[in-house]
Amino acid sequence: MGVIKTITANCKDCYKCVRHCPMKAIRVAGGHAEVIDELCVVCGTCVRMCPQGAKQVMDSKGAVRELLASGARVVLSVAPSFVASFAGVSPGAFAAAARGLGFAGIFETAEAAQYVARRSLATVDDCAAPAIATSCPVVVNLVERYYPHLLEHLIPVASPMVAHGRMLKSCMGSDVKVVFAGPCIAKKDEAGREETFGAIDAALTFQELQDLFEQAGIDPIAAASTATMPTIVAPGGADCADCA
Ligand code: SF4
Ligand code: SF4
Structure with missing residues (x-):
């Protein structure tokens, strides 16, 4: 793609x-x-x-607008660097602003990172040393397209974005639509990959999310802060192996 x-x-x-x-x-x-x-x-x-x-x-704003208008429950998985891209916006105000767009829930992608880290530690011996982490899709693309002899070094664990999408759908229901927002354009490519298909329904850059706020007349800085972002309680407890 x-x-x-x-x-x-x-x-x-x-x-x-x-x-x-x-x-x-x-x-x-x-x-x-x-x-x-x-x-x-x-x-x-x-x-x-x-x-x-x-x-x-690739512009994903239209796809996200369609999801939000579809009547489906749509939740936002947001990369932790939103605090840098939306400087001056508290987590609660950010969540309130995103709810104003129509998201039914806002969750930090970072909550999947602990599962990814745990799974990576558990499977690091399954791949050739030195192991290469797979959280960055650019690194995975680089190995697959230019250094295929290093494929056996890739840790066989999903990225935090993909793991979080699976976690949200596992916990909230497979009918839930998950939109990811982060700083990296490569996440759009990763979301469309065959092996991750279905985990993430659309991937926005923070700039696109900001554009959606502006087009909807929402100022995240002025948004009334709600409570802190909720946390998903994974059904697999501390392991949640199916997600990562
Ligand atoms: S950098 Fe590439 S795309 Fe941009 S103007 Fe030059 S040739 Fe065209
Ligand atoms: S994103 Fe642009 S600079 Fe990077 S590999 Fe692709 S074509 Fe080259």
Whole structure:
């Protein structure tokens, strides 16, 4: 699934993205720089380097709006770095703002990280040493596409995002829709992978979430703070092995 496209109308053919792509995953086709999806690890370098804003990241806002309008219970799994991206917004105010968008619940992705860490420790001996953690989808993409001889070093455990999606659905019901929000565009790619399919229904960047707030006329800083974010009590207790 391609996450990054070139807006040809904005592209000035400077080829800065071609020069800076660490994987040489951009070719010139029809005079414009075009990402080769099969070679791209979704590191985001070309998006940052393009002076014209011509590298467009997959927009998930429409999919999230549709989910929220569908009548389904939709919950938000939010990466812990929201405190940096939404500076000055308390966790309670953030949760209140997200509820204002229509989310039925807001949970921190970090609550799955403890299960991922525990499962990683338990399975680290199952893979070749040195073990490579799989929490970052860019690292996984890099190994799969460029260093396949290192595949046996990948720890066979889901990322916190995927584990949290599974955990939320396991605890709240399989009909619940889970939207992830975080700082990284590679999570969009990870959410669409065949082996993680169904865990996360849509992945937003924090910028997209901010856009949704603005379009809905919601100012998270001004949102009345509710209680602290709730915590899911995993049915598997301390192990929750099925989620990670
Ligand atoms: S850096 Fe941007 S403007 Fe330059 S070639 Fe790449 S997409 Fe086009
Ligand atoms: S996201 Fe990274 S790997 Fe993919 S085309 Fe851009 S710079 Fe290259």
